[in-house]
Amino acid sequence: MNRSFSRNSRIYVAGHRGLVGSAIVRRLKAEGYVNLLTADREHLDLRNQANVNRWFQTHRPEFVFLVAGTVGGILANSTRPAEFIYDNLLIHATTVHAAHMYGVQKLIYLGSSCIYPRTSPQPIKEEYLLTGPLEPTNEPYAVAKIAGIKLCQSYRQQYGSGFISVIPTNLYGPNDNFDLDSSHVLPALIRKVHEAKLAKRKDVVVWGTGTPRREFLHVDDLADCCLFLMHHYDGELPLNVGTGKDLTIYELVDRIRKIVYPEANIVLDSTKPDGMPRKLLDVRRLEDLGWRYKISLDQGIEMTYRWFIEHQDQACDPIERIAGAPPTSQHRVSS
16 A cells, blocks of 8 residues: 655645535645645636646646536436536546556545445445446436446556545535535525525425435545545445434434524425435445544534535535536536
């Protein structure tokens, strides 16, 4: 295992303005890493292999956190599947290939828990990947993420590249997207409950039956884990990253209600889709390596709500988070 990851290493964070990328940058700076490389989407389109190659040739990163990509919730995945699969396939392929071509010592690729089969046994083990059909509402995105994992494994097998993959559970925290049309469930619920509070509305309408179970990890914990794995993991198998604990969507919104607007009533709209019935990751392999999450869900919701209050203009930008692709006439993007 290469252990030269140090405070003077040249470290590229692909997607540094997104939820995960910004958390990794914060953590690296806090730990005293001084040679951080980033590129705004206006200067580097990660979908263009020639541009990516030139950037890697010029800057020669030694370590890469590949956390760039187009992301969104059920609505965004369902209505814009072509963008989700196209952008993510290209961003992941160009960056991994350039990392190989220009001698990157180690790369961490960020997968997603949606890559597992819809009816996976719970909790979900890493070996369940590709053992059954995916959840239809996010299949194109999941296919792109699976391709990214297989890309890293293939470069390891053929070239001995130090590329590893992590599969985080549902993430939330500072710099999340709170737009109701494109965000994930936790930030969307925070915004819904907050707006009901401002309007003094008693009812908060929540999509679905409220029965699906989800696991949530604060993004600062994920950043901590990624740095840990840069030092302590060099395996081909992707690693689940989560808390090992889940709750129903109804229980989640009730916790948010108690923090944001205790007077609210929760109203479930069962005509809307639920997504996967359950998605709890088995994190025993990660815990055996010596890492465990630190931020509790209630603490994380409170922290995220405070950030949302202080950054509402930024948080409510009605776009899905993407890093590495310039705006086009087809869709707006943000890093």
